[in-house]
Amino acid sequence: MGPTIKDVAKKANVSVATVSRVLNNQPGYSEKTKKKVLQVIEEMGYQPNAIARGLINKRTQTIGVLFPSVSSMFSSGVLHGIEHTAHERDHSVIVCNTDEDGKRTMKYLQVLREKQVDGIIFTSEVMKEEYYNALTMMNIPVVLLATSSVRYPFPFVKVDDKQAAYSATEYLIKKGHRKIAMISGTEEDPIAGTPRIEGYREALGDYGIPFQKNLLVFGDFGYRSGRIAMEKLLQTKAEFSAVFAASDEMAAGAINVAYQHGIKVPDHLSVIGYDNLQIAEMSVPPLTTVAQPLFEMGKLAAEMLLTMIETGTRVESRIMPHTIIERQSVAQLS
Known part of the structure; x- marks a missing residue:
C-alpha cells in the first residue's frame, strides 16, 4: 500500500488540511511550507486519490470532449493539444464520438452529465438549441472548438x-x-x-x-x-x-x-x-x-476551459492565425 496523505502530513510536520490545500492550490500556507510539502510528496511518491480530492474541491478532475468523428486526422490533431494541457494540469479527458450527423450528441451529453465532468469542449458541430439547453442544465463551463455560435455565445477557439x-x-x-x-x-x-x-x-x-x-x-x-x-x-x-x-x-x-x-x-x-x-x-x-494550428487550438481550448473551471470567470474567444504551407502541388502559370 502506498503512502497516504496522513503520512505526508506527518513527515512534513504539517496538518492534513495543509497538505490538502497545497494539493488543491488553495491559500493558507507559506511558500516555504508549500516547497516542503511538495518535496515530501515527491520523495514518498505519494499519489493523491482522485475521489478524495473530488470530495474536497467538488470536482472530478475530468473534462469531456465531443467530436463528430474521432477517427479523422483533424480530430486527432486537436485532441493531442487538449490532452497535453489536461494532463499537464492533472485532468483526465473523456472523448465522445458523436457521429457526423450528431445523432449521438444528446446521448453523450447525458453520459457526461452522469460522469459529473467539470467542463466540456464542444468541437466542430453546430450548436443546436437542444444541445444548448442540455449544457445549460449541467451548469458547467463550455468552450467551443473549431465552431462558434452567435445565438448561444459560448467562448470559442477557431480559425477565421x-x-x-x-x-x-x-x-x-x-x-x-x-x-x-x-x-x-x-x-x-x-x-x-x-x-x-x-x-x-x-x-x-x-x-x-x-x-x-x-x-x-x-x-x-x-x-x-x-x-x-x-x-x-x-x-x-x-x-x-x-x-x-x-x-x-x-x-x-x-x-x-x-x-x-x-x-x-x-x-x-x-x-x-x-x-x-x-x-x-x-x-x-x-x-x-x-x-x-490544430495542436495549439486544442491546447488553448483546454487552457480556457480549465481557467473557467478553476476561477469561475468567463474567458474571451480566440481567433487563431492561419498560414499557407507551400509544398509541390501548385504550379506557377506564365
Missing part, C-alpha cells in the same frame, strides 16, 4: 474560415490561375462549409474573376467524398487549372482521381488543401495547404 479560404484562393490567383474550381465541405454547413465558399467567391470577385457555379462541388470533408467530387468536376467538361479543396483529405482524394485520369499534379492541375494534416506531407506530390 472565410479569411483562410480567401487566402487559399488568392494564393492560386497570384500563381496565375483564373479558372479555379472548389471542392467544398458539406452543403449549407454554417461552420466550415458556407464561410469557406464565401471566402472563395469573395477572392474571385476581388480579382475580377467571375464565379462559375459548375466549378463548385460538394463533399463531406472526407477522402472518399473528395474523389467523388473530383469525378463530378471532370464530368462537367469545364476548364479549370486549379482546385481549392476545403480539407486535405478531400484534396488527397482529388489528386488520386486526377492521377487515374492521367492528369499530372501540378503540371496539368494545381491543388491546394485546407488543415495541414499529416496526409498533406504524405501526398504525392506533397500538398500545398492552408494550415490550421
Whole structure:
C-alpha cells in the first residue's frame, strides 16, 4: 500500500488540511511550507486519490470532449493539444464520438452529465438549441472548438474560415490561375462549409474573376467524398487549372482521381488543401495547404476551459492565425 496523505502530513510536520490545500492550490500556507510539502510528496511518491480530492474541491478532475468523428486526422490533431494541457494540469479527458450527423450528441451529453465532468469542449458541430439547453442544465463551463455560435455565445477557439479560404484562393490567383474550381465541405454547413465558399467567391470577385457555379462541388470533408467530387468536376467538361479543396483529405482524394485520369499534379492541375494534416506531407506530390494550428487550438481550448473551471470567470474567444504551407502541388502559370 502506498503512502497516504496522513503520512505526508506527518513527515512534513504539517496538518492534513495543509497538505490538502497545497494539493488543491488553495491559500493558507507559506511558500516555504508549500516547497516542503511538495518535496515530501515527491520523495514518498505519494499519489493523491482522485475521489478524495473530488470530495474536497467538488470536482472530478475530468473534462469531456465531443467530436463528430474521432477517427479523422483533424480530430486527432486537436485532441493531442487538449490532452497535453489536461494532463499537464492533472485532468483526465473523456472523448465522445458523436457521429457526423450528431445523432449521438444528446446521448453523450447525458453520459457526461452522469460522469459529473467539470467542463466540456464542444468541437466542430453546430450548436443546436437542444444541445444548448442540455449544457445549460449541467451548469458547467463550455468552450467551443473549431465552431462558434452567435445565438448561444459560448467562448470559442477557431480559425477565421472565410479569411483562410480567401487566402487559399488568392494564393492560386497570384500563381496565375483564373479558372479555379472548389471542392467544398458539406452543403449549407454554417461552420466550415458556407464561410469557406464565401471566402472563395469573395477572392474571385476581388480579382475580377467571375464565379462559375459548375466549378463548385460538394463533399463531406472526407477522402472518399473528395474523389467523388473530383469525378463530378471532370464530368462537367469545364476548364479549370486549379482546385481549392476545403480539407486535405478531400484534396488527397482529388489528386488520386486526377492521377487515374492521367492528369499530372501540378503540371496539368494545381491543388491546394485546407488543415495541414499529416496526409498533406504524405501526398504525392506533397500538398500545398492552408494550415490550421490544430495542436495549439486544442491546447488553448483546454487552457480556457480549465481557467473557467478553476476561477469561475468567463474567458474571451480566440481567433487563431492561419498560414499557407507551400509544398509541390501548385504550379506557377506564365
